[in-house]
Amino acid sequence: MxxxxxxxxxxxGKHLGxxxxxxxxxxxxxxERQAPFVEIRHRPVPRFSPQRVASYVLGRLAGDRRARMVDFELNAKARELNRLRTRPTVFHTQHPFASVTIARSALRDTPIVQTVHSFWLIECQALGLAADDELLRKYRAIQDEALERTDLFxxxxxxxxxxxAEYGVEPGRIVQIPNAVDPDALLAASRPFHHEPGYVVVxxxxxxxxxxxxxxxAIAAIPPQERPHLLILGEGPAGKALVDLALYLKLEDHVRFLGVRDxxxxxxxxxxxxxxxxxSVPYHGIEDSAPLTxxxxxxxxxxxxxxxxxGIPEYVEDGVTGYLFEPGDGSALATIIREHRQRDGExxxxxxxxCRAAMARCFEHWTDEILDAYRSVLPAARRTSAADALPSCRPSL
Structure with missing residues (x-):
């Protein structure tokens, strides 16, 4: 390399997302590819540091306390970047906040590549931030800054x-690299789960x-003698309503909530x-991009x-690696479950x-494409010297 x-x-930071x-x-x-990288971990800013207290007081006086505190956090992280002993040739981020932190630091000329997982501003609005809310206005400004300063998405x-593209990002700053996972690593790491056979999972x-x-x-729509167990993993704000729904539909013997598992x-x-x-269903502008599940x-x-x-239909080949149905159609999902269970073993x-073959093909070239994305934003001299090591990116739009 x-x-x-x-x-x-x-x-x-480690989480379940x-x-x-x-x-x-x-x-x-x-x-695995021996590509040189450094992980940059920001330290928490002390809760009662003089700078934090000053930002809080000024924000209270000006009526934009929350917005000022966001800027304080970004600028504090930018100062941390200024103290890096080794300067990367390219940054990779996963959130507009991180891209803006780099853009505000002394390393602002270093190219930035950001993977887009979701459109976080839409999620903020779905959570109820009002259109005139000071924090939402600040978030919108941060998103605009990240859209402008990021070299490649x-x-x-x-x-x-x-x-x-609708946000005004030029096609030359977008490359589409489908998500991928390593089948061998997952199979090796998976732990046995003991449950009677014939269950389905969310x-x-x-x-x-x-x-x-x-x-x-969908489980409720399947005749009782044909129902599989539905195991639900996870937690979140809809948890209680889902438990209540299962009880209302008298499914306590067929639906199990297992909570968060590693x-x-x-x-x-x-x-x-x-x-x-x-x-998944559309919800206030939120649409699942490519669930890793x-x-x-x-x-x-x-x-x-x-x-x-x-983005789900781009990953599932209907009838080959799975089945597709219209959002919200529990009856169609019930039919899919019943018909799949009735299929012969072969x-x-x-x-x-x-399924395994599709994921193996997807993962095979994933690292090469990521590396080529980095190469594509390097200054011309470095890009030329790295050309032999990395293959070319496929076009996006």
């Missing part, structure tokens, strides 16, 4: 690419856009399932039943093989 490339990764899994996959893939699907945050209620309604156990649960369900399920040989929303084994 060419020594002119040093990747600065803004570290992702897709950004952390993407980050973990990325660091593992770069290490990696999107996971065509939906994200189109939305960035594994996601329990929030409105995930549509978990559609899965519960990643390796979750993989084991999905590996033993007949189907993994992803019944889908990719991980297929990587361990479990077909998925997923709704036609966001057809189901073939679907499992097709």
């Amino acid at each position: 060419n020594s002119d490339l040093l990747i600065g990764l803004i570290a992702e 897709g950004k952390y899994v993407y980050y973990r996959n990325l660091t593992g893939a770069l290490a 990696i999107t996971l699907n065509r939906l994200q690419s189109r939305r960035l 594994a996601s945050r329990l929030s409105p856009e995930k549509g978990t209620e559609v899965a519960i309604e 990643h390796d156990e979750t993989i084991g649960i999905m590996r033993g399932a007949e189907l993994v369900l992803c019944p 889908i990719l991980e399920a297929m990587a361990v040989g479990t077909p998925v039943a997923a709704s036609r929303v966001g 057809r189901r084994r073939q679907m499992a093989e097709d």
